Amino acid sequence: MHRVLSKALEDAVKDELIHKNPAKLVTPPPKNKYEASFLTVKEIREMLKKFKDDEMFIPVLLSVLPGLRRGEVLGLQWKDIDFDNRLIRIRNNYVMVDGNPVLQGKTKTDKSSRNIVVAERIINSLKDHQHAQKKMRVRLGKDYFKSDFVCTWMDGKPFNPSHVSRAFSARMKTYSLPMIRFHDLRHSNASLMLSQNAPMKGASDRLGHSTIQITSDLYGHAERSVQEQIANMIDNVIWG
Numbered sequence: 019m020h021r022v023l024s025k026a027l028e029d030a031v032k033d034e035l036i037h038k039n040p041a042k043l044v045t046p047p048p049k050n051k052y053e054a055s056f057l058t059v060k061e062i063r064e065m066l067k068k069f070k071d072d073e074m075f076i077p078v079l080l081s082v083l084p085g086l087r088r089g090e091v092l093g094l095q096w097k098d099i100d101f102d103n104r105l106i107r108i109r110n111n112y113v114m115v116d117g118n119p120v121l122q123g124k125t126k127t128d129k130s131s132r133n134i135v136v137a138e139r140i141i142n143s144l145k146d147h148q149h150a151q152k153k154m155r156v157r158l159g160k161d162y163f164k165s166d167f168v169c170t171w172m173d174g175k176p177f178n179p180s181h182v183s184r185a186f187s188a189r190m191k192t193y194s195l196p197m198i199r200f201h202d203l204r205h206s207n208a209s210l211m212l213s214q215n216a217p218m219k220g221a222s223d224r225l226g227h228s229t230i231q232i233t234s235d236l237y238g239h240a241e242r243s244v245q246e247q248i249a250n251m252i253d254n255v256i257w258g
């Protein structure tokens with residue numbers, strides 16, 4: 019809030035609406051370092067198993083494995099999927115603007131526009147999902163909402179970004195899974211990559227971060243199992 023207000027007042031100074039920026043006289047509050055939540059490998063596997071026949075399976079899959087943001091997941095269209103080369107092209111962002119869902123023809127940052135190589139298992143899941151969509155389109159006929167969106171409800175209507183977050187939390191509770199936010203699926207993907215010693219640059223590129231430093235600051239921690247591996251490695255080097 020301080021940063022936004024300070025920027026607005028600075029613009030007012032440039033426009034000669036006020037003589038000086040009073041926000042500069044205020045000491046900004048300290049920035050608390052954000053500690054991301056994440057699922058373990060076992061929890062991810064259990065979650066995907068329980069979501070397998072759920073309408074939200076594909077959104078969950080695309081967030082926890084390729085690490086897509088919510089807006090990127092919901093803005094994904096079939097034309098963005100290259101099945102032959104196992105590529106997902108991130109080009110759009112489906113977000114809430116003034117209380118309404120809007121498809122933006124741009125991503126969060128320039129770096130967010132990216133191509134992500136995915137495993138055959140994800141491609142097969144997407145193919146199955148596309149086939150299911152086509153069957154529902156035939157079954158519902160004129161009542162089916164036609165679009166090119168990958169993530170839709172059974173009647174073809176795209177997900178509402180705000181509703182996805184609420185629906186996800188409700189399902190996690192129903193399935194007796196850890197209570198995390200939808201965005202924490204992306205955190206789980208990042209933590210998983212780094213815990214498996216994925217290069218920081220590669221992880222940063224897949225996540226669409228503008229700099230490696232952002233990736234390092236957010237996900238520079240490791241799971242306890244990895245910490246224990248490091249501790250035992252050092253102990254073995256010293257004591258044999």
